[in-house]
Amino acid sequence: MRPQDLEQLVLPGDPQLHPDGTRVAFVVSELDLDDDRTARSIHLFDGARTRRFTHGPSDRAPRWSPDGHGLAFLRTSTDEGAKAQLALMSADGGEAVLRTDLPLGVSDLAWSPDSERLVLVAAAWAEDVADLDDDERRRRPKRVTRLPYRTDSGGWVHDRTDHLWLVDRDGDAEPQRLTTVDRDHGDPVWRPDGQAIAFIAKPDAASDLEPHSQVFELDVDSGEVRALTAPGSWQWVGYAPDGRLFTVGHRDPYDWPGNTGVFWCRPTEGGEFPFEPVELLAHLDRDVSPGAPGMATRGPQFVDGGFLIGVEDAGTVRLVRVDLDGWDADAASPPAVTDVISGRRCVTGFGVRSDASAVAFTVTDPATPGELIWLEVASGEGSESGTGSERNVTDLAKDFRAKVDLRPTQRFDVERDGARIDAWAVMPNGFDEAAERSVPVLINIHGGPTSQYGDYFFDEFQVEAGAGYLAVGCNPRGSSGRGAEWAQAVVGVWTDHGSVDTLDLEALVDATLERFPQADPERVGIMGGSYGGYATARLIARSDRYKAAIVERGLLQWESFSGTSDIGPYFDRMFLSASLPDGVDAHRAASPVATASSVTAPTLVLHSEADYRCPIEQGEQYFAALKRAGVTTEMVRFPDETHELSRGGSPKHRVERFEVVLDWHARFVLGKDGSDADDETAPTPEASPQVR
Template identity: 35%
Template structure:
């Protein structure tokens, strides 16, 4: 194995005898590989990946090859979805993605991926042909097949129901668990309303609005814009505890998939590469403009913005480029791409996606130009910063820099640090910390929006 393998996105497949010996390399150092599985007869290997390791926002496809090495075939080349992408939610840690799942006869392969607004199960035959949707119209996290493929077990959620176990067989689809029913009967939840808007290129983009459960005609409400991470994250028909908590407290919640999001195809996701804070910012502002035009019950003088990871970066970018929002809460965020380069677990692999060129040292100024820290003097929005001390993806120093910058500018700000938590605080953190995070968010919006 190459001593500097961690500096490349390339991954290879090796086999080694169960009795020991030297590993045998089966691939040629040309692919990004995220998953692999053996065919039932052991004659073929399937893997999910792509053959453009230096490319940005490249779709992950389904490939097959002889199990002893040899010619590789891409079975989903024309599908234009990145395999394995799920729809975001904060009510599950991460159901293990099954990857490439072979049919019992080895003639076809099943897989899971997002196509807005759902995550569906698909199938493709080894001899080529179109990708077939097997189960759609639901947000699915994981699945498995019975021995003869006649039964598919899967878990699925929607925007008002956490994940439950479902079965599809010859009789159709049915839910077989009811873990959350008793709780849901006691709750009054808001059902998201879907609408679309057109960005500056004329592209139609999905958006959703959630009203407070006790919404009354004629009243006006504060609203919070939620921004997903990634940037190749996905909003769709999946439940967010955070969103429902906000609506229960009397806020309108708005969310969309700006350019850079997954679930729409490779070109849409790649648009933002090298252009952070440009077309994504434009789309988010156009989305807010359209929401305010359509929904007169939103109080334009009481707007909040929040997001985590890349959504935290965009929150910081937004408040440093406009004062239309009256309060902000930024989670596990980024404010300085220059320092993130050497402090993050993926920082050294990001220069091209930020500056459009892989040479960080020649284009450090471009990294600074894409950093909210560069524009901290513009910030007027009261901003709460929430960060985990063990976050290796967006290190703690990012929050500390943003806090110091805003403090020196006289911007109302607080920094809340969570010990013994990592990048996944909102999804898999300790229950007491997840509750505390949400309490701080509600406290901040209560202070500035009500």
């Protein structure tokens, strides 16, 4: 795979099953390098064939009306600065009608149970800037009164707030704003009786230095809002058809890193709040908010007698059924859980019939970028038990496979300190026949750290292998998918640069060289983004075994991160078990900037200028520290890009990023630098390194 082959990828996502249980709407995404945009359209599987269903420039988030007659979705035009708006169309097809023209666009939607109205999430300007035009707003000094005042997903948000809006399905009446409190509101869901809407927002008296959120309910007729649960870290809320309330998240935000749980909200009498969340799946010791790329289904989907939910498990994302019929909430035993979809793959989205007899799901594995699959469930169990019948609905990767030489992936174990670490390697062309110690190696480190590499298609590994490298990565302690203890192993230990995750990653390098005799120990490069950038910077300060390094969008100086990142006010407490001002010594001891003078590997600092998760000042400080230490270094800055550059940046920038990465490793891992280091005619990344 070459960098420009990104344009060949066609990816499905967000499958939505029609109420009749026979049709599936889903989103197809593809990159358009000519127009430098990601094109999205909604496709329909009608039980017999698949066809494109909408023809807008960018359509996403399809949602069937409960009566089955309509489809709502979000449409974004190609006009400069255009925002997503609500579009409606018949379930039988035809022209879509734009139902809103809100200045800041619509970000989420949910149908009322009677299909007559929809609740929307849309931002509104603060009163002092609402009447200004765009130019006046840009020129006006920014008055900041809260944290965060900018977010990685939303940019500058100091002058706007997300609110709930109500809009009729028919007619042309303007959307009615439902919420007034100056805080962000999100994840709305209608109560089954249609009289109230539950949503998630920051608690009334919460400090903006804390990550707390709370489940609220709004009475649609009166506008009255009441809190349903105690403050926690709630990420999703939903009602079962019988009216029972469920939520996903943590009782305490500082339970994270750890397993995100699914909770039944038990009614209480006489308590401060009407519901008490009861965790249902703690016995699984797995995260139910999967972090696999593209996972759009964040909470349960309800079926007769229970629900289905995705579970992250040792590099896979499987789908399980939780049975609530006959379960006694007061008993010691948890509800029964059975696999519906498992295997060495990752489910990225799903829709299910109400009787659980069929599931439509999108899935990826190391050789499959993504497809939509239809599963008929014979007896409530999944395909792995032999009772289910799977059928590929799409073949979106057909042209991609015909044009791109996908390299094989091998999963292997790394043993250290009595623990088994899951690892993956993607082999370059000719690897099996290559001479001993002849193939260069690139060590990759994922972000998070509470996320995972896994059994999914990863363009990064394929591009590296396509350029002739053995691409390797693992899930060290601190990753997700292996339980709470595994994820929490890194909490409070990063002041020691020989922490458990660092040693796990060093063991990966040793295990790779031992397992693959073709791997060249004299040509090992290393790179990572976000936490991966942090870990890379720590590793290269401990050893001179790496010929080159790329530190991408990293957390590199904890003190300034605490004041500039959109998660800075609390992220240090979560991982360092320390916060400012008392924790200043821990912040400095855990910062790679402090150990930059020990680095010997030529190091590229790669950062996005609109990254508000790990702001660019992090990269600037590290680059300057490397310069002061006399390290061979360069900094590449991508304008107008966020922390999500490698996954969701502009198509041209994503290709250019790959070219920058391959060029750096070609120069220093492969030794193609010499006097060409500053020469514009230096080897291009398309010139794949040869095994020697």
